[in-house]
Amino acid sequence: MKDKLESIKSQSIAEIDTVDSIQQLEEIRIKYLGKKGQLTQLLRGMGQLKPEERPVIGQLANEIRDMISEKIEETAYCLKRKEREKRLRNEFIDVTMPGRTKKLGNRHPLTKVLDEIEDIFIGMGFSIVEGPEIEKVYYNFDALNHSEHHPARDMQDTFYITEELLLRTQTSPNQVRTMEKQKPPIRVIVPGRVYRSDEIDATHSPMFHQIEGLVVDKGITMANLKGTLELFAKKLFGEHIQTKFRPHYFPFTEPSAEMDCTCSSCGGDGCHICKNTGWIEILGAGMVHPNVLENCNIDSTVYSGFAFGMGLDRIAMLKYDISDLRLMFENDKRFLEQF
Ligand code: DAH
Numbered sequence: 001m002k003d004k005l006e007s008i009k010s011q012s013i014a015e016i017d018t019v020d021s022i023q024q025l026e027e028i029r030i031k032y033l034g035k036k037g038q039l040t041q042l043l044r045g046m047g048q049l050k051p052e053e054r055p056v057i058g059q060l061a062n063e064i065r066d067m068i069s070e071k072i073e074e075t076a077y078c079l080k081r082k083e084r085e086k087r088l089r090n091e092f093i094d095v096t097m098p099g100r101t102k103k104l105g106n107r108h109p110l111t112k113v114l115d116e117i118e119d120i121f122i123g124m125g126f127s128i129v130e131g132p133e134i135e136k137v138y139y140n141f142d143a144l145n146h147s148e149h150h151p152a153r154d155m156q157d158t159f160y161i162t163e164e165l166l167l168r169t170q171t172s173p174n175q176v177r178t179m180e181k182q183k184p185p186i187r188v189i190v191p192g193r194v195y196r197s198d199e200i201d202a203t204h205s206p207m208f209h210q211i212e213g214l215v216v217d218k219g220i221t222m223a224n225l226k227g228t229l230e231l232f233a234k235k236l237f238g239e240h241i242q243t244k245f246r247p248h249y250f251p252f253t254e255p256s257a258e259m260d261c262t263c264s265s266c267g268g269d270g271c272h273i274c275k276n277t278g279w280i281e282i283l284g285a286g287m288v289h290p291n292v293l294e295n296c297n298i299d300s301t302v303y304s305g306f307a308f309g310m311g312l313d314r315i316a317m318l319k320y321d322i323s324d325l326r327l328m329f330e331n332d333k334r335f336l337e338q339f
Contacts, residue, residue: 001042001049001057008038009064016071022079029072039065109339110209110328113316114191117211120235124228126187126213131174133193137164139173143295144252159195159206167195171212172252175288175307178214179296184303185217191312202324209312216288216298216305222255225285225306229259233282237264237319244279253286253307265321273321280318283310 012032019025032039043061046054107115118128137160141153152158152169159167174190190212198204215224230243241264245257261282263274270276285308290300313325320339322328327335 001045001053002060004042005039005057005060005064008032008042009067012068013071016068016075019075020079022076022083025072025076025079032068033065039068106337106339108328108336109316109320109322110312112339113319114209114211114312117232117236117312117315118189118191120232121189121213123235124187124231126189129174129178129188129190130192131168131171131177131190133168133195134161134165135168135173137166139176140166140168140170143176143292144172145289145291145295146251150251155197157197159197168192169196170194170309171210172307172309174212175214175252175292176296179216179293179298184298184305186305187215189213200326202326205313205325205329207329208325211310211312213285213308214288214305215307216293216303218303220287220304220306222287222306225287225308228306229283229285229308233259233261236315237261240267242268243282245285248284248286250284250286252289252292254289256284256286259283259285259308264318273318282315283308285309 012028015028015031016025019028029037031037034040039061043058046057046061049057122128137153140158141150146153158169161167171190171192171194174188174192178186178188178190192210193207194210195207198206200206215228226243226245233241233243240262242262244260246260248256248258250256259282260279262268263271263278263280265271265273266278268278270278274280285306288305288307293300293303293305313328316322316328317325
């Protein structure tokens with residue numbers, strides 16, 4: 001019996017030394033110390049021993065059982081520690097690693113310039129209004145004093161929807177819409193999309209953007225027009241910018257003019273942007289035609305006003321030295337990310 005006990009001892013210890021999981025260890029515990037385990041079975045046979053042998057063998061058996069239990073516990077502890085270390089190694093987070101940055105979008109160059117222009121006019125007491133892109137022929141042409149045979153009315157230039165409806169070719173119809181709704185004093189700007197039947201190239205697009213301006217009050221003169229637009233040009237392009245007004249024709253203003261600015265790129269010396277003239281055309285303007293005021297039931301002997309209109313895309317192209325209008329509408333991130 002003693003030999004058997006010794007062999008259980010050495011065999012179990014050898015087995016415990018080779019385990020590499022808690023589960024294997026548990027199997028060994030059951031194999032030797034479990035209810036039907038080898039050691040337990042052996043102790044059950046103690047009755048067959050001689051009475052004087054029993055305490056000796058009993059003590060030895062207890063010692064061996066304690067030893068095996070202890071060895072199992074120790075091994076379990078080591079295994080658990082190893083497992084924990086392995087898990088921690090796998091879960092290791094390097095808090096010094098650079099984070100993943102979220103890419104923020106940025107404003108479209110047209111939106112940027114529009115925001116800037118709106119701020120300038122808001123600073124001068126203007127408010128911002130908007131109007132429909134599908135417009136009545138009446139507002140786009142008739143009420144704006146276009147003669148019946150004005151070339152702009154031509155199907156070749158204008159997208160008609162019906163005989164009375166079209167895609168607005170200018171933001172000017174909102175002069176009339178505003179004056180119908182609101183009595184003077186009026187100071188508004190109207191940004192928006194406009195449409196013309198143009199072929200697409202570096203400077204033309206069937207859809208582009210304009211900003212209209214309208215001021216109506218008692219005693220408004222050409223001096224107010226010039227002062228307002230000069231200040232606007234300096235705020236937008238810089239204090240050093242100079243302006244000049246050339247006579248022009250628009251059906252809805254009389255007199256009419258176009259405003260040029262000294263080229264902000266070359267300062268007026270001449271370059272590719274101003275086609276070596278030193279000047280750049282910025283907008284059309286004029287004193288609101290009495291017919292237009294009367295079309296809106298505003299007494300032209302009491303009130304006068306000025307109006308102006310500019311191409312937003314063109315201004316953005318000048319401000320950011322963009323050479324091709326098509327870039328504005330292609331949504332190429334390499335282009336858009338530059339602003
Ligand atoms: N609507 C004109 C155009 O599209 C621009 C314009 C010129 C607007 C003179 C005005 C103005 O209000 O007074 O060419």
